[in-house]
Amino acid sequence: MRFSTSTVLALVSACGVLASPIEKRQAAAIDDTTILNYALTLEHLENAFYKGALEQFDAAAFASAGFPPWVRERFAQISEHESSHVALLAGALGDVAVQPCTYKFPYTDPKSFAALSAILENVGVSAYLGAAASIMDKEYLTVAGSILTTESRHQAWVSSAVNKNEGWSGPYDTPVGFNVVYSAAAAFITGCPSTNTALPFKAFPALTYDAATGAVTGASDGQYIALYQGLNVATYPIQGGKVMLPTTQGTAYLTATSEKNATLVGDANIVAGPAIVINHFKAEASNPAPSFAY
Template sequence: MSFKVAAALTVALALVAPAFAQTDVDILNFALQLECLEGEFYNYAVGLGGLPASARGGGPVPIGGMTANLTAAGLTLAQEVAFNELQHVQFLRSALGAAAVPCPLVDIGPAFAAAANAAAMPANATFSPAYSPYANDLSFWLGSFIFEDVGVSAYLGAAPLISNKTYLGSAAGILAVEAYHASLARFIIYEYGYTPIAVNPSTTVSLYTVSGLIATLRNTLGGGSGQNVILPSGAAGIVPVDSNSIVIPRTPAQVVSITTGGTAMKGLFFPNGLNGNIKG
């Protein structure tokens, strides 16, 4: 079965499958694992070797993490995001207490190259050299763009499922932080969008083109209408919203489909799937 067919089938099944009674603990554990993914990526990128063992909660060391080749300015920005994501993991783990699940195995290396190639598939292109978010500043913020929009839509989609108002308030606070992160990544891509990115040794495309391919892939795998950082009209698209200027939510199943590449609830960034009761 092709990647595109599998992705479409996964999304269709997610939309018609009956939901089970998800508790607040289930939802917070789901959020925790998304934060594990982001936390590992950023904390490796800024040279901290990923999350500390206590934040992983006994979970495994990630695949493919490394220090990014960032400028001084890029590192300063990335360090703030990395600190935020570490604190999100620690906060959720503290809130859940003994009910917190270990961080799952995350792939923050080869999975990025696979995602970039999947995004380029409609154009029959393969990135060569393979895309890595650790190569330079723009590659890093493109990697951030892959994650952050998904995190914002995931928190918004989960909010109506949370019954405890204290948890709901905390989730809203984290959503706001993730939205700041997403806007930072989107603005940097907008500012430097005409920078060429190698698709193969003899062909380049603009950073705008790559971010647009990624946005399209996200929509294919997980629904929604997340937009590129520049609109077809040429206007800025820093804030991806619907016709009422409201962020578009995604269900946990849609988020899992995006982060696993639409491959039966495991694969891509979560090669062994997620822990806890919400797996897709």
């Protein structure tokens, strides 16, 4: 089964090295306070996501959806984790900490909530991993690493124990840059306090990809789809409004770019995205051997 960012939103109605030279040069100008507020923005979103769902769906609703009692109880623990992450980051930032925004999440029942939980946790892992190289203070880096590994445990548990899918995509998680993650998060944000410090990130236009037909919207012929998975990114040409992508295992990210050279894909040439593609695989499947282009 494959999902994209647009597929998730429809519940209501998203080879070279990923950290490209362009992204690295841009990230160097971002200080630790900005990165902590970026992380806090994501943690506020996750905190609201879990609190809202647990308020909306009681134990009986989870039982009616076919979940045993421990599923909701574990989600309650994850909710507490996210609240703790918010408190820790806000405490470190003090008066400059961003406040929660207002959100709209496209879940309609416990099952769609659990499906979206796995996606958000995966984005969280990619966000912390992508930001790690830009954190200057070693103490902050350790804290971010501790949150990252916890988010990864959340994602693996939700994907495997709850949704009965794979708990990982391959031998390496996927680091994703600031603007790509910010674009994914922005899809769920309806407004933010005017007093919040403006983050130096932008949301790219929406990108959709139909895995059945290869059709893309939000990009055009002559441009490319960049496929991010693990420590690699590869580009594929868009022709006739479609793109031919290899079959991936687990979760991968797509952006549309004007750059053919995968090692140069970055914020300056990304034109839309991300779309998130999930291809669940059987337990007996072997992960393909990774390839790297440094």
